[in-house]
Amino acid sequence: MAKAKPPTQLPLCERVSSKSIIRRTVDVTVLCLFLCLLSYRLHCLSSHGFTWLPLLAFLCESCFAFIWFLYLSTRWNPVEHKTYPENLLSRVNELPPVDMFVTTADPLLEPPLVTVNTVLSLLAVDYPEEKLACYVSDDGCSPFTFYSLVEASKFALLWVPFCKKYNVQVRAPFQYFSAAKPPPPDDHNLSGFKQEWIKMKDEYEQLCGKIENAAHDLILGSDSSEYADFKNIERNNHPSIVKVIWENKKDQSSSLPHLVYISREKRPNYPHHYKAGALNVLTRVSGVMTNAPFMLNVDCDMFANNPKIILHGVCLLVGIKDEQDCAFVQCLQMFYNVLKDDPFGNQMTVPLAIFKAGMNGIQGPPYAGTGCFHRRKTIYGIPPNHHDVHINDRRILEERFGKSTKFSESVVKILNGSGEKEEHFPCDISSTIESACRVADCAYENSTCWGKEVGLMYGSASEDILTGLRIHKMGWKSVLLIPNPPAFLGNAPPGGPVVMTQMKRWGTGLLEILFSKHFPIISVFTSQLHFRQALAYLSMLIWALRSIPEFVYVILPAYCIITNSHFLPKVEEPVVYIPVSLFLIHNLNALSQYLEYETQSDDDENDADKVGRFTFDESPMFVPDTALLMLHLTALAIWLLGLQPPARGGDGGSGLGEIAGSMWMVLSFWPFVKGLFGRGKYGIPLTTIFKSAALVLLFVQLCLRISTD
Ligand SMILES: O=c1ccn([C@@H]2O[C@H](COP(=O)(O)OP(=O)(O)O[C@H]3O[C@H](CO)[C@@H](O)[C@H](O)[C@H]3O)[C@@H](O)[C@H]2O)c(=O)[nH]1
Numbered sequence: 001m002a003k004a005k006p007p008t009q010l011p012l013c014e015r016v017s018s019k020s021i022i023r024r025t026v027d028v029t030v031l032c033l034f035l036c037l038l039s040y041r042l043h044c045l046s047s048h049g050f051t052w053l054p055l056l057a058f059l060c061e062s063c064f065a066f067i068w069f070l071y072l073s074t075r076w077n078p079v080e081h082k083t084y085p086e087n088l089l090s091r092v093n094e095l096p097p098v099d100m101f102v103t104t105a106d107p108l109l110e111p112p113l114v115t116v117n118t119v120l121s122l123l124a125v126d127y128p129e130e131k132l133a134c135y136v137s138d139d140g141c142s143p144f145t146f147y148s149l150v151e152a153s154k155f156a157l158l159w160v161p162f163c164k165k166y167n168v169q170v171r172a173p174f175q176y177f178s179a180a181k182p183p184p185p186d187d188h189n190l191s192g193f194k195q196e197w198i199k200m201k202d203e204y205e206q207l208c209g210k211i212e213n214a215a216h217d218l219i220l221g222s223d224s225s226e227y228a229d230f231k232n233i234e235r236n237n238h239p240s241i242v243k244v245i246w247e248n249k250k251d252q253s254s255s256l257p258h259l260v261y262i263s264r265e266k267r268p269n270y271p272h273h274y275k276a277g278a279l280n281v282l283t284r285v286s287g288v289m290t291n292a293p294f295m296l297n298v299d300c301d302m303f304a305n306n307p308k309i310i311l312h313g314v315c316l317l318v319g320i321k322d323e324q325d326c327a328f329v330q331c332l333q334m335f336y337n338v339l340k341d342d343p344f345g346n347q348m349t350v351p352l353a354i355f356k357a358g359m360n361g362i363q364g365p366p367y368a369g370t371g372c373f374h375r376r377k378t379i380y381g382i383p384p385n386h387h388d389v390h391i392n393d394r395r396i397l398e399e400r401f402g403k404s405t406k407f408s409e410s411v412v413k414i415l416n417g418s419g420e421k422e423e424h425f426p427c428d429i430s431s432t433i434e435s436a437c438r439v440a441d442c443a444y445e446n447s448t449c450w451g452k453e454v455g456l457m458y459g460s461a462s463e464d465i466l467t468g469l470r471i472h473k474m475g476w477k478s479v480l481l482i483p484n485p486p487a488f489l490g491n492a493p494p495g496g497p498v499v500m501t502q503m504k505r506w507g508t509g510l511l512e513i514l515f516s517k518h519f520p521i522i523s524v525f526t527s528q529l530h531f532r533q534a535l536a537y538l539s540m541l542i543w544a545l546r547s548i549p550e551f552v553y554v555i556l557p558a559y560c561i562i563t564n565s566h567f568l569p570k571v572e573e574p575v576v577y578i579p580v581s582l583f584l585i586h587n588l589n590a591l592s593q594y595l596e597y598e599t600q601s602d603d604d605e606n607d608a609d610k611v612g613r614f615t616f617d618e619s620p621m622f623v624p625d626t627a628l629l630m631l632h633l634t635a636l637a638i639w640l641l642g643l644q645p646p647a648r649g650g651d652g653g654s655g656l657g658e659i660a661g662s663m664w665m666v667l668s669f670w671p672f673v674k675g676l677f678g679r680g681k682y683g684i685p686l687t688t689i690f691k692s693a694a695l696v697l698l699f700v701q702l703c704l705r706i707s708t709d
């Protein structure tokens, strides 16, 4: 009989290929169809002589084919990682410490109650509390956020034992007690559960009340020394504030992880580098305080939805044999307030999951800025398996990491590889507050490598992608983690101006990287970036540029109808099958992926509040789409009313292809069609409609001018 394996030999994780013949076939077929279409265009161009309409179509289609090729290459060999946290539990003594970071920036846009829930969900995870520390960075420097956290830590003393005793699944109280979920039934197996549940709910409501009232009652009125630091300061002009809200001491029977509040120094003339700056301060402050070898970072609106998430992450960080293969573990981003069926496609869950699983089979997923476990060493800019760092040269340490002896010491520990096995945190973190304040000063990074070679990278609004790219360039790999239930759930903005602004920011950030020295294709030759990884990055970085050929291409059907010409093959030509099958395969494929995802998500939520509607404002961002929609409506009206000019040239005017294309466009813009007739924030503002109408008129004039020339 085979002997049971000793616990240390049970696997913590497993790498499994999830490649699918069907997906590959579809991807290759689509690429072949694109190539057929392009050769047809080339043939037309050479036989009919140069005309700009087919040329434009050819250029756009070449872009689409190229983008498709990038996707195909990325998705070719997707890989999943399975994790076995239960096998880790038998090695409790070996569990490494983990520092957890939460960033918040604005108490109005990100209400303290949201941050509090995220923090509570982290404090309550299933992991030995003496190995955890939670650091909250508050760029708003708000006494309300601080007050809320202090109150939350008192509530946590009840909440955390409650969660662990009853193995609560969702440990963010606002979700656990959300109105959609009924109170638990009387269960005789769990005597006392219902009473405790009611008490806990009551306590949580009191906490909410206190946090809400804090905004009115102005705790600053009280002269308590705790809040004195927040007196008479401006948000963007104040010294560092570091406060230990809860310290985990060995002798306590029921206890919580360390909880530390940080508001880094801000001065008007110093760039603060937004989130990247905040995370670098968190890295240093935690370095001098607890110096865990692994760091988890989440946005303040992303609560831990899976109570075993740290265990899952550690399975990969510790379980993957070669550290080079696991610089960071990125959890797939998911959201809790999703509109049913994601009508505006802004969650992009399905395409993202497939794309990232594909990258996971190459060099690993990109860093997404939240829901990510970092290896501290990697963040310090150390290449994998690098052993000859001049760790004792003080001068080099100071040049790279800054002039704090305490921090340099902590770096040396990390570079030596100690710390991973350390049993407990140094308990007395309060004694390190002074050093912590110092490394949170805004001048600390002056003439050091922070933001360039050390820490999160500065210089792009998508600091996360840039940082991940740099890590991959050093030769590290990363790992994608998709546990069940999902790791973290974030708050997704509903469709409308907020999403548009967010996408604009992402698009800008990605372009900043594209046009920088980090251009991925060149990095293949100058660094350790793998070629297919570079292609995957390229396809992300050109995300915003893709809109140009797309925009031009969707104008073509309308142009053709208005001028009675055509750019798609006629129905009677056999080549018409190429675009038609491209269209069908592409959309059927998208539909099947969507359905596949739909059946997987166990969506038992109450749907009533999820039926969202797209909202609009006067931002110029809405003009192009509105104009496009109105252009197609105009074209279809011209066709219906028979107002098309006579067809010129030998090969007839617009055909079924253009009409169908135009109708498909209108369908694709259905939220905007509703917006044309909506009121208030659900309606497209009249000024936007007028501006768009003017553009459409201008365009129609131009079309007619061109076609009669
Ligand atoms: O000066 C700042 C600005 C932002 N943040 C924090 O950074 C996070 C993300 O900022 P947010 O404005 O919410 O951006 P989002 O578009 O919601 O964030 C997405 O996009 C970012 C990259 O653009 C990623 O870093 C994030 O993880 C990802 O969720 C939040 O926790 C903020 O509190 C700061 O700490 N300081």
Ligand SMILES: [Mn+2]
Pocket (backbone or CB within 6 Å): 299, 301
């Ligand atoms: Mn956000």
